[in-house]
């Protein structure tokens with residue numbers, strides 16, 4: 570069974586549906602349970618059994634509740650995909666303290682708290698796998714997203730340390746580093762941003778959420794216990810600096 574955090578839309582929704590297509594039972598999550606109605610319907614249409622849990626993963630007690638409700642319903646927790654995130658763009662010198670904290674919390678604190686909540690169940694059942702979604706922002710400058718870039722670099726670092734600490738328990742922890750993805754809310758639907766991005770991509774096109782979901786779940790379901798602590802690039806070979814959004 571698979572838990573996908575932040576799965577109301579975008580890549581999280583694609584992950585939940587792909588997990589169901591592959592025969593997994595699925596837990597979907599966002600801060601507001603009412604936002605999950607569409608993804609619940611999509612997972613059920615794909616033949617999956619699904620539980621929707623409203624939980625704000627910036628708070629440890631709510632992350633703990635997500636893991637507890639998962640095990641209460643399905644008896645175990647095999648795969649945790651940390652997808653929940655948040656981002657806005659601002660030059661560093663204009664970032665408020667609250668703005669900085671909100672993005673670090675949305676990306677890094679949520680990931681840590683969800684991992685910590687899942688740990689006792691993964692340990693007691695003899696293992697499992699965690700995949701943390703990260704960004705090329707962690708690897709090189711990401712103008713006007715210093716908070717996000719630092720948080721995703723933290724996600725990569727957290728991945729390596731948890732993989733080391735939890736390997737004796739059979740828990741694999743990996744990260745997938747994404748470049749631009751063509752989600753429904755993506756700025757890359759705007760012609761100006763899309764053209765700028767595609768001109769930099771070696772393959773000349775932006776990856777879709779369905780492609781990302783398939784790759785992430787391949788990594789989760791691979792039967793190679795030694796594959797842990799990896800920070801895998803799923804960026805189409807992109808090595809440039811991602812520009813901030815063009816002004817409207």
Ligand SMILES: NC(=O)c1ccc[n+]([C@@H]2O[C@H](COP(=O)([O-])OP(=O)(O)OC[C@H]3O[C@@H](n4cnc5c(N)ncnc54)[C@H](OP(=O)(O)O)[C@@H]3O)[C@@H](O)[C@H]2O)c1
Nearest residue numbers: 575576577579580599600625626652653654702704747750
């Ligand atoms: N899209 C891209 O181009 C791109 C590129 C690189 C990396 N990524 C990474 O890929 C992942 C998915 O990206 P996306 O664009 O699909 O994201 P998205 O559309 O912004 O979705 C984020 C999800 O997280 C949920 N969420 C936010 N804060 C939360 C919290 N505190 N607790 C629980 N849920 C929370 C949101 O729902 P609620 O608001 O209802 O809580 C939403 O469902 C993220 O980790 C992102 O950083 C994306």
